[in-house]
Amino acid sequence: MTHSTILCALLLCGAAPKLSAQYLDTRRHVCTSHETASSCRRADVPRASFQRAAVHHGKWLTAASVVALIVVAEREHSNSRREWNALLDICRSAQDACALGTDGRYVRSDAEQLYQRSRAFDRRANRWLLGAQASLLATTALFIIDLHPGRGPENIPFPANRIEVGVRLPF
Secondary structure (H helix, E strand, C coil), rough: HHHHHHHHHHHHHHHHHHHHCCCCCCCCEEECCCCHHHHCCCCCCCCHHHHHHHHHHHHHHHHHHHHHHHHHHHHHHHHHHHHHHHHHHHHHHCCCCCCCCCCCCCCCHHHHHHHHHHHHHHHHHHHHHHHHHHHHHHHHHHHHHHCCCCCCCCCCCCCCCCCCCCCCCCC
16 A cells, blocks of 8 residues: 555544534633623633543544554455465466475475465564554544543433342242
């Protein structure tokens, strides 16, 4: 994958925090009783702390990194499949083209080289996918941390801190 495509994907994902559902407007206007509405001044209320802002915007960065890592892993897997298919072409070309030696390696050096390159690309793809999974875990954690504690949804008829469960067993 080219660097410009990765850069574009990251820039596009950087615009995600500007969605209206994610935007927190903490500005308020201060008016005294003798001032007109047009003379009200804006009082800058300190925005959320740096930690809160880092979590809020970091979740989008880690989500973008999940996508980027999966795309890179797919590219490595495609390279592995290309090398593997070339090895299969060699094996189909002659009956003994893919004969194995006593040490378990292919007798033909070009077949062995294709096999080793296919394995190397597969190992790299696995590492990229492991990185994507770790990044997905971080993204999930950041989304959970960014939830606003104490303010549950308004459509739940019971308080969030009290749940009662009961079981009735007939004899």
